[in-house]
Amino acid sequence: MSDSASFLPEHPPVTDWVNDFDHTDPRWTENPYPIWDEMRSASPVVHTNRFLGCYMPTTYEAVREIAHDTEHFSSRRVIVRDVRPEITAKAPPITSDPPEHKPAKQLLLPPFTPDAMKKLEPRVRAICNELIDEFIADGKCDAAARYTKHIPVRAIAHMLGIPEKDSDLFIKWIHEILELGIKDDGALMRAVHEMTAYFAGHIEARKNNPTDDLITTLMNARGPDGKPLDDGHVLGSLRLLLIAGIDTTWSAIGASLWHLARTPSDRERLIKEPELMPTAIEEFLRAYSPVTMAREVMKETTISGCPVKPGNMVLLSFPAANRDPAMFPDAGKVVIDRKENRHSAFGLGIHRCVGSNLARMEMTVAIEEWLKRIPDFRLDPAGTVRWSEGTVRGPRQMPVLFGKAN
Amino acid sequence: MSGKLKIHVDQDKCQGHARCKSLAPELFKLDEFGNAHEIGDGTVPAGLEDKAYLARSNCPEIAIEVTEE
Numbered sequence: 433m434s435d436s437a438s439f440l441p442e443h444p445p446v447t448d449w450v451n452d453f454d455h456t457d458p459r460w461t462e463n464p465y466p467i468w469d470e471m472r473s474a475s476p477v478v479h480t481n482r483f484l485g486c487y488m489p490t491t492y493e494a495v496r497e498i499a500h501d502t503e504h505f506s507s508r509r510v511i512v513r514d515v516r517p518e519i520t521a522k523a524p525p526i527t528s529d530p531p532e533h534k535p536a537k538q539l540l541l542p543p544f545t546p547d548a549m550k551k552l553e554p555r556v557r558a559i560c561n562e563l564i565d566e567f568i569a570d571g572k573c574d575a576a577a578r579y580t581k582h583i584p585v586r587a588i589a590h591m592l593g594i595p596e597k598d599s600d601l602f603i604k605w606i607h608e609i610l611e612l613g614i615k616d617d618g619a620l621m622r623a624v625h626e627m628t629a630y631f632a633g634h635i636e637a638r639k640n641n642p643t644d645d646l647i648t649t650l651m652n653a654r655g656p657d658g659k660p661l662d663d664g665h666v667l668g669s670l671r672l673l674l675i676a677g678i679d680t681t682w683s684a685i686g687a688s689l690w691h692l693a694r695t696p697s698d699r700e701r702l703i704k705e706p707e708l709m710p711t712a713i714e715e716f717l718r719a720y721s722p723v724t725m726a727r728e729v730m731k732e733t734t735i736s737g738c739p740v741k742p743g744n745m746v747l748l749s750f751p752a753a754n755r756d757p758a759m760f761p762d763a764g765k766v767v768i769d770r771k772e773n774r775h776s777a778f779g780l781g782i783h784r785c786v787g788s789n790l791a792r793m794e795m796t797v798a799i800e801e802w803l804k805r806i807p808d809f810r811l812d813p814a815g816t817v818r819w820s821e822g823t824v825r826g827p828r829q830m831p832v833l834f835g836k837a838n
Numbered sequence: 839m840s841g842k843l844k845i846h847v848d849q850d851k852c853q854g855h856a857r858c859k860s861l862a863p864e865l866f867k868l869d870e871f872g873n874a875h876e877i878g879d880g881t882v883p884a885g886l887e888d889k890a891y892l893a894r895s896n897c898p899e900i901a902i903e904v905t906e907e
Binding site: 775776 | 855856861895896899
């Protein structure tokens with residue numbers, strides 16, 4: 433636990449999900465789907481006094497309205513936390529609103545197109561096989577700790593041009609920012625400072641020796657005024673790429689494997705009909721969307737008929753939107769050949785995840801390589817699956833046994 | 839006999855999810871920012887009508903229009 437003086441008291445358990453929800457409650461972490469169904473049946477927008485006041489849209493339509501409304505909802509804070517300290521560390525474009533958002537986003541888009549991802553794919557395939565080599569002879573592994581955790585972090589390190597061996601450091605920072613940081617401002621600030629110092633060193637090194645990587649690309653990029661970006665902007669975007677690119681996809685790959693470990697019929701189908709992989713990936717993204725974002729209400733408005741007032745945050749749950757039965761027939765079922773799937777796992781509107789093509793490629797490759805080498809596997813009945821708390825949901829511990837059950 | 843189909847991607851709505859390109863690469867292309875555009879004048883070649891409708895029904899931004907000429 434943290435020894436920081438800024439650590440806030442534990443949250444009391446929730447007894448009323450509709451009027452007093454809390455996304456850090458252990459029951460939410462364990463299984464949020466029935467909770468979201470209960471909230472959605474009550475209202476398209478619910479509110480809690482926790483987190484200094486926070487709304488949550490529960491339907492796809494309400495989530496879409498908010499995601500598209502940059503006039504009333506700001507992205508300057510993108511995590512719902514116990515505290516709202518003054519904003520010091522920006523991470524453009526995720527924390528940007530119009531008009532600053534578009535130029536900051538356009539700088540990042542070309543390196544993440546599907547064609548750019550094809551060039552990275554062989555390295556990701558090799559990473560997956562290197563990881564599997566380490567545990568396949570054991571007949572079992574913790575698939576979250578030994579496999580899914582390491583794939584996105586090594587891929588993004590490769591893109592940024594920083595050593596893949598520093599991965600454990602990045603994972604520590606992300607845990608401090610996205611999980612501990614909800615309740616512990618000291619842990620969050622410490623991680624942000626450490627990351628900033630780390631990247632500042634890499635930027636400095638490239639000033640004399642430019643390299644063929646994403647850090648150099650950002651350093652050479654020009655802002656809308658035609659001038660190079662200042663170091664603060666480059667550092668902010670690098671922080672974003674590292675934070676946003678790692679535990680999100682780690683979670684998505686992990687949840688997909690969790691489903692496949694429990695569903696032999698889908699596993700067999702994907703092996704026999706590999707052409708189903710693209711629709712299966714989209715369905716895993718819908719059913720197990722890892723990422724919940726946030727907005728801050730700037731002006732009073734109405735969402736799906738519900739009044740929404742400034743001073744409150746919004747827990748923008750794309751995962752809950754993707755389980756809305758009004759949008760998706762059999763929303764609670766995983767249908768790997770679902771034909772119509774307008775899921776919002778990567779967000780909607782101008783903040784569509786810049787790394788969506790990277791995430792899809794990593795998920796596809798990670799599942800394909802796993803199924804090639806370990807076509808049969810199941811959750812270890814003697815083990816426990818542990819899910820992450822907070823803003824990104826995925827398995828952080830997932831013991832599995834290889835081979836068919838006896 | 840119904841008329842020919844035509845597709846169009848609304849550039850104000852497209853956010854580059856790239857679902858259309860993945861589902862119907864014969865009909866859509868991506869620009870350097872990853873945003874989608876119809877190929878050519880958007881006329882859907884015979885036999886690809888289902889793919890045009892499939893792309894439309896999977897676009898999260900509802901940015902694809904399919905019209906019958």
